Amino acid sequence: xxxxxxxxxxxxxxxxxxxxxxxxxxxxxxxxxxxxxxxxxxxxxxxxxxxxxxxxxxxxxxxxxxxxxxxxxxxxxxxxxxxxxxxxxxxxxxxxxxxxxxxxxxxxxxxxxx
Amino acid sequence: xxxxxxxxxxxxxxxxxxxxxxxxxxxxxxxxxxxxxxxxxxxxxxxxxxxxxxxxxxxxxxxxxxxxxxxxxxxxxxxxxxxxxxxxxxxxxxxxxxxxxxxxxxxxxxxxxx
Numbered sequence: 001x002x003x004x005x006x007x008x009x010x011x012x013x014x015x016x017x018x019x020x021x022x023x024x025x026x027x028x029x030x031x032x033x034x035x036x037x038x039x040x041x042x043x044x045x046x047x048x049x050x051x052x053x054x055x056x057x058x059x060x061x062x063x064x065x066x067x068x069x070x071x072x073x074x075x076x077x078x079x080x081x082x083x084x085x086x087x088x089x090x091x092x093x094x095x096x097x098x099x100x101x102x103x104x105x106x107x108x109x110x111x112x113x114x
Numbered sequence: 115x116x117x118x119x120x121x122x123x124x125x126x127x128x129x130x131x132x133x134x135x136x137x138x139x140x141x142x143x144x145x146x147x148x149x150x151x152x153x154x155x156x157x158x159x160x161x162x163x164x165x166x167x168x169x170x171x172x173x174x175x176x177x178x179x180x181x182x183x184x185x186x187x188x189x190x191x192x193x194x195x196x197x198x199x200x201x202x203x204x205x206x207x208x209x210x211x212x213x214x215x216x217x218x219x220x221x222x223x224x225x226x227x228x
Contacts, residue, residue, distance in 0.1 A: 033215060042204065042220040043158075056215055091158065103148070103208075103216060105158040 004106035025094030118219035137205030
């Protein structure tokens, strides 16, 4: 697509439930990234995909967080047994991974755990 | 370790006045530097990026930034701000040699005084 698409745009879930957040990168972009932005905070790196593999998952805060990418395209970030501190905006970005690329961000998914 | 410091949490300037937002980075390799803007409720928009060449780079919306290797700085400037520039500004650093993650500063919130 023309831009990075994330869904849903908003998600309210009960504490303890699992959630899945989806990211559809720009067509042909091999690199994909997940970030988290808590209220009034900067962007916290979560995980980076190159193709379908994740060379860097150092930012995942706990084993409740996981992500996968299939077909070198769509990625899903899954949070199990959500906690209130998981409430944040989850941003996805992609780039072509070649040359003087820029990182293009989606509009994010606002997750609220109640 | 990679890090980005934006020493000013919040800046207020009068409309029509000049602006400079500070950014200092720590990076072991050749840095790839970015400035992003995030308007309220919006996603991140790339203002400009620097990887090599002329140390003064021009971006969108009349912004420019100057890379100073000796000072490890990449400050953002605008000669005359408009009310629509009120937003959160993020400096970020990545590795030019690969498509690995980029690290963000904590952001500077810009307010415009009428």
